[in-house]
Amino acid sequence: MAGVVKRFGPVVALNGLDFSVEEGEVHGFLGPNGSGKSTTIRLLLGMLRANAGSIRVMGFDPWSDVARLHRRLAYVPGDVALWPNLTGGEVIDLLGRLQGGQDAARRDRLLEVFDLDPTKKSRAYSKGNRQKVALIAALATDAELFLLDEPTSGLDPLMEDAFRQCVRELRNQGRTVLLSSHILSEAEALSDRVSIIREGRVVETGRLEELRHLTRTSVTADVAVVPAGLDALPGVHDVVVTNHRVSAQVEPSGLAPLMRALTDAGLLALTSQPPTLEDLFLRHYGAAVPAVAAGASSGRPGDA
Amino acid sequence: MRETLAGTGVLIRLGLRRDRWLLPAWIAGFAVTTYSTAAAGAELYPDVGSRVEAATALNATASLVALFGRVYEPTSLGALSLIKYTAFMAAILAVLMVFITIRHTRSDEESGRLELLGGGRLGRDAPLAAALAISFGASLVLGLVTAVTLAAGGLPAAGSLAFGLGWAATGMAFSAVAGVTAQVTASARAATGLSLGVVAVTYALRAVGDLAEPGPSALSWLSPIGWNQQIRAFAGDRWWVLALPLALCAALVPVALALRARRDLGSGLREERPGPARGSLNGVWDLAVRLQLRLLAAWAVAFVAFGVVIGSLAGNVTDLLSSPNAQDLIRMLGGTQAMTDAFIAAEISIMGLLAAAYGLSAANRLRDEETDGHVEALLGTATTRPRWATSHFAFALAGVAVLMLLSGLSVGAGAAMVLSDGNQLGRITVASAAQIPAAWVMTSVVLAAFGWAPRLTGTVWGLLLVFVALGEFGVLWNAPEWVMELSPFRHSPLLPLDSDAVWPMLGLTVTAAALAALGYTGWRRRDLAP
Numbered sequence: 029m030a031g032v033v034k035r036f037g038p039v040v041a042l043n044g045l046d047f048s049v050e051e052g053e054v055h056g057f058l059g060p061n062g063s064g065k066s067t068t069i070r071l072l073l074g075m076l077r078a079n080a081g082s083i084r085v086m087g088f089d090p091w092s093d094v095a096r097l098h099r100r101l102a103y104v105p106g107d108v109a110l111w112p113n114l115t116g117g118e119v120i121d122l123l124g125r126l127q128g129g130q131d132a133a134r135r136d137r138l139l140e141v142f143d144l145d146p147t148k149k150s151r152a153y154s155k156g157n158r159q160k161v162a163l164i165a166a167l168a169t170d171a172e173l174f175l176l177d178e179p180t181s182g183l184d185p186l187m188e189d190a191f192r193q194c195v196r197e198l199r200n201q202g203r204t205v206l207l208s209s210h211i212l213s214e215a216e217a218l219s220d221r222v223s224i225i226r227e228g229r230v231v232e233t234g235r236l237e238e239l240r241h242l243t244r245t246s247v248t249a250d251v252a253v254v255p256a257g258l259d260a261l262p263g264v265h266d267v268v269v270t271n272h273r274v275s276a277q278v279e280p281s282g283l284a285p286l287m288r289a290l291t292d293a294g295l296l297a298l299t300s301q302p303p304t305l306e307d308l309f310l311r312h313y314g315a316a317v318p319a320v321a322a323g324a325s326s327g328r329p330g331d332a
Numbered sequence: 333m334r335e336t337l338a339g340t341g342v343l344i345r346l347g348l349r350r351d352r353w354l355l356p357a358w359i360a361g362f363a364v365t366t367y368s369t370a371a372a373g374a375e376l377y378p379d380v381g382s383r384v385e386a387a388t389a390l391n392a393t394a395s396l397v398a399l400f401g402r403v404y405e406p407t408s409l410g411a412l413s414l415i416k417y418t419a420f421m422a423a424i425l426a427v428l429m430v431f432i433t434i435r436h437t438r439s440d441e442e443s444g445r446l447e448l449l450g451g452g453r454l455g456r457d458a459p460l461a462a463a464l465a466i467s468f469g470a471s472l473v474l475g476l477v478t479a480v481t482l483a484a485g486g487l488p489a490a491g492s493l494a495f496g497l498g499w500a501a502t503g504m505a506f507s508a509v510a511g512v513t514a515q516v517t518a519s520a521r522a523a524t525g526l527s528l529g530v531v532a533v534t535y536a537l538r539a540v541g542d543l544a545e546p547g548p549s550a551l552s553w554l555s556p557i558g559w560n561q562q563i564r565a566f567a568g569d570r571w572w573v574l575a576l577p578l579a580l581c582a583a584l585v586p587v588a589l590a591l592r593a594r595r596d597l598g599s600g601l602r603e604e605r606p607g608p609a610r611g612s613l614n615g616v617w618d619l620a621v622r623l624q625l626r627l628l629a630a631w632a633v634a635f636v637a638f639g640v641v642i643g644s645l646a647g648n649v650t651d652l653l654s655s656p657n658a659q660d661l662i663r664m665l666g667g668t669q670a671m672t673d674a675f676i677a678a679e680i681s682i683m684g685l686l687a688a689a690y691g692l693s694a695a696n697r698l699r700d701e702e703t704d705g706h707v708e709a710l711l712g713t714a715t716t717r718p719r720w721a722t723s724h725f726a727f728a729l730a731g732v733a734v735l736m737l738l739s740g741l742s743v744g745a746g747a748a749m750v751l752s753d754g755n756q757l758g759r760i761t762v763a764s765a766a767q768i769p770a771a772w773v774m775t776s777v778v779l780a781a782f783g784w785a786p787r788l789t790g791t792v793w794g795l796l797l798v799f800v801a802l803g804e805f806g807v808l809w810n811a812p813e814w815v816m817e818l819s820p821f822r823h824s825p826l827l828p829l830d831s832d833a834v835w836p837m838l839g840l841t842v843t844a845a846a847l848a849a850l851g852y853t854g855w856r857r858r859d860l861a862p
Binding site for chain 2: 036070073074075076077094095098099102103104105107108109110111112113114115117118119120121122123125126127128145146147148149151152162165175
């Protein structure tokens with residue numbers, strides 16, 4: 029995608045988006061709610077038409093070559109709506125046939141892995157189970173490209189594990205996966221490369237190692253005596269000292285030296301947490317909180 | 333206020349906000365219809381003699397009594413002019429109230445909207461109480477407006493009030509019925525179906541009951557629609573009968589509340605049975621058939637039943653309307669041919685309107701599937717947009733054709749029997765099939781709207797109502813000819829058909845095709861909602 033602009037009336041959802049996914053990689057597509065992730069994916073599927081810019085998916089124009097393109101990709105919507113009076117099994121088989129066939133054995137195995145009862149009517153499924161129906165239907169096909177829009181929202185941690193296993197299998201088979209998420213750790217666990225989108229533009233893209241500066245851990249410690257020179261430690265940033273409490277942003281390489289310094293200073297209590305996506309935006313892109321909130325509300329309803 | 337009712341007021345305001353166009357439009361529609369009928373009655377039956385003649389003929393015709401009921405006071409202008417309105421329109425009113433009640437109870441529950449609201453300060457009974465408050469209120473307003481319009485149309489005030497309150501009480505009774513069915517089944521469609529089944533059964537009960545000689549039998553007294561007739565507005569105004577539907581409400585509302593208390597949000601009383609683990613649907617066409625066939629089957633049953641009744645009436649037509657004025661009117665409205673043909677032509681064109689209504693509802697499924705988010709999963713596969721749209725659109729077109737052929741066959745069979753003339757079957761079937769293109773035009777308007785102005789897809793119903801009103805009252809209103817010509821139904825050829833009938837049919841079919849092509853173009857170009 030190059031220079032893609034998408035407007036909904038007066039609202040600009042994508043504002044000159046440049047974005048590319050390499051063949052055979054798992055690409056994490058990260059952004060807060062309303063940043064344009066679903067809009068981008070729906071443009072890639074030809075469900076929306078771009079106002080400007082060019083889009084190519086596997087050499088096809090997604091707007092005009094829908095049938096040929098879609099035979100080679102599989103899609104899981106962010107908000108899965110099913111026909112209330114069809115069973116999960118019926119929906120999986122229907123979507124599989126529309127896709128051009130699915131592997132029956134793999135379908136049955138996926139039903140087992142995801143622990144889904146296919147005889148239940150869709151109206152009786154929870155959000156997580158509806159998500160599973162769409163996931164199984166997509167994963168049981170032989171698609172070359174998988175577009176997964178927040179595929180784990182609604183799944184419990186056990187199922188998230190099963191899902192990650194499935195994505196790793198896909199990568200080992202050389203398939204391409206685009207995985208949107210607003211959870212950094214999820215993308216981190218699965219992706220070869222990630223792109224970060226904010227207010228309709230891709231602001232960062234690259235291999236995870238290259239984006240290491242994004243993955244600082246936030247550390248807060250209570251110590252008996254605050255040691256001097258913490259700022260000077262390699263990989264330790266934004267040190268703030270209040271009374272006996274120290275907080276800092278730490279790169280992975282800076283963790284060991286900092287811990288040593290803190291232990292020597294008489295460590296009393298310690299909390300550490302990985303940065304949230306919102307933290308990243310605040311730190312790296314200077315977005316004030318209200319701007320992020322405005323970004324969230326500028327998306328269309330239900331957009332993620 | 334009881335804790336379980338907390339938030340009812342908020343929900344009522346929300347419901348009225350959502351229905352701010354729907355309810356006024358329906359009430360206005362009923363008002364215009366009743367006013368026009370009241371005003372037209374005085375011209376149709378200018379003196380007591382003509383009324384007694386028409387009423388006696390009507391009461392002597394079994395199939396008309398089964399369809400509409402009896403005129404209980406042959407000299408009464410109101411009782412005679414409104415004969416179609418005490419049972420038939422009351423049933424339509426009942427259907428409307430069923431839709432409104434289900435819309436604010438089970439539909440909201442199914443879509444998860446109630447769950448969203450339920451997280452706030454909302455009592456368990458509030459959604460049901462709010463839905464009933466809206467449908468009861470709408471029934472009452474509609475009844476009172478009707479009373480005013482009837483009186484304005486020149487009918488006696490007391491009878492007008494009795495008639496209006498009768499409608500109000502009937503609407504309330506069926507709202508309460510829907511309030512109960514909404515608790516029993518887990519889906520809005522099933523709850524609507526069950527309620528409509530109750531409407532149909534009560535209609536049939538009174539049909540059989542009314543046929544008993546000399547007056548209605550106990551069966552009519554078992555039916556809320558029968559009660560509405562037994563109020564006998566303009567024919568004695570028996571106010572005490574109003575107590576029956578009100579008592580039914582008083583009995584059903586606690587039942588609905590008790591059922592609600594016994595079940596969880598989102599579930600029905602009956603456990604959902606497991607379905608097949610493997611699917612047999614092979615594509616979007618199979619899916620469209622699966623989603624639409626049940627509705628078509630219900631329409632088909634109704635069309636055949638209605639058709640047989642109409643057909644068997646063919647022999648009585650000349651007795652039925654022997655007053656010269658009535659005959660003039662039938663000739664004027666239905667064509668210039670023999671009375672029987674004119675009668676059958678008039679009834680067949682009504683069925684053509686009903687078939688168009690079916691086409692509209694079937695084609696509207698396109699928009700419903702889109703806004704429900706179902707299309708997104710389908711279009712993510714190798715299915716193209718035109719292919720998917722064709723599945724529902726073609727089903728709607730085919731459904732319209734099936735209904736009109738069935739209606740032709742059943743009217744034709746009935747007429748062939750009572751007239752002992754086998755030729756009737758073929759010629760009436762052809763005449764019925766001649767109504768198909770006009771209904772196709774309306775179905776295609778839905779597709780055109782879906783392609784270019786998807787939010788307006790539902791408003792095609794309003795257009796249909798305008799065309800119906802123009803056909804029914806256009807002459808009465810002195811509507812200009814070019815306005816009348818806008819209605820596709822105006823161009824449908826009527827009995828007896830000659831070879832020239834091909835041209836308007838061809839014209840309508842081409843119009844339908846052009847509208848469909850327009851719709852496809854728009855649908856291929858626009859963004860997918862939501």
